[in-house]
Amino acid sequence: MSYRDILVFLDGSRDNDARLDIAISLAKAHDAKLTGVDVSSAAAFEGEWSERARRVGESFESKAGAAGLSSRFKIVERESAGWKDFYVHYADLLIATQPNRQAAGKILSAIPEDVLISSGVPMIVLPHRWTSKPIMQNVVIAWSPSSQATRAVHDAMPILAQAQRVSVFAFDPPSDRNDADIKMLCDHLLTHGITAETEPWPDTGELSVIEALFASRCMEDADMIVAGAYSHSRFRETLFGGVTRDLLRQFSLPVFVSH
Template sequence: MGYKDILVFLDGSVENTARVDFALSLARAHRARLTGVDVDSAAAFVGEWSERAKSLEETFHASAERFGVDVRFRVAEQSSGDWKNYYTPYADLVIASQPNPEVADKILPEVPGDLLTSAGVPMILLPRDWRPTPVGEEIVIAWSPSGQAARAVHDAMPILTQARKVTVFKFAPPADAKDADVDLLRDHLRMHGVKAETDRWTDTGDLSAIEALFASRAMEEADLIVAGAYSHSRIREALFGGMTKSLLDQFSLPVFVSH
């Protein structure tokens, strides 16, 4: 089980290089093909982004040669909002960056927000201003016994099996303190060769689920969150705005999420 076809969104931002290098390293680790999809809008070809936007294909192929990865380059259809034109249905995993409202006009509007829930494939979102660091060595699974959480865990299994440490985080009301679902998940992961620890946080009403997650011991050394413990409205709230500035400032590591 693994990722054989990975897709990364390309744009003229200064964050593009780190995103591409991460995608290439992941593709090399899984011996996968990497598709780079240019999602620049027409506005990206005017002003400071212009030269980078125009040279995306050239720089993408040059980076691929350094990593020794099989790649292909595609350009997203700019005249249609149809998500099928972003090539995401034909990939096992998508790599994108957290939206930056300050440059939203330079990237096609469906990327990555709308595609998060419509693409049908898992996505790794890199935080803004992220610079390459190891990803997937110490993973936290944000867990609840829900379909979204189960989907995220199963989609992330190729990464989970390679991790040095996996922790299952459970945010639950007091009445659920003795529920066995965390232990059931840990046993399921063990069947895949994943030895997981658990971190239970009792919901006393003082913190939201997202706040508790970032305050937990499990997050101290984490380099990737596998999300699915909360409804997608909560995930979108945390990733795309609607939370306090202090919480967004803490969001400094990649998130693996599925729909």
């Protein structure tokens, strides 16, 4: 199991280097081709961002070349919409940084939310001001028996298979007289050679899902969360409202998310 085609979004922000370093690390680990896509807006080439924005392609090609990767660099058409926008439909995995106010107007607004909604490709979303350090060694699955969470687990299998520790957090997990949902997930993971610890959390009404997740023992030394989109009424709210929105906007850990 591996990702053979990885895409990283590039821009003139100070988050760019850490994002590119993680993309290169992943591409090397999976012997993948790496595509860098410049998603800077026209405003990025004015003021304090301008020098960094102009060097995005040079920096990408230099680092990817030094790592010995097969790579290509693309620039998003900033004024038109079409089938090639963002080049995401031809990748196995996308890497982006969470939205932040400092980047507002200087990065095309579709990154990362709209792209994740429309691409059908899983994405690793890094926190703003994330520093380059190892990730994907201690991974926590934020689980619910839903199509979104199931998709995320399946998409994350290459990462889960290489992790040193995998934990499953389930908030008020369902069970009946014969089976427990969280145990059946662990049995499924085991068929892929992945042994997982479990932490079911009863819903006492005292903590929200996110509060319980970050209070749980499985988050000790965790370096990535795998999560799907939790269900609400409207499609956009399904992905970026409520629990999933809060998860993608926390500043602690990268999140691997699918929908």
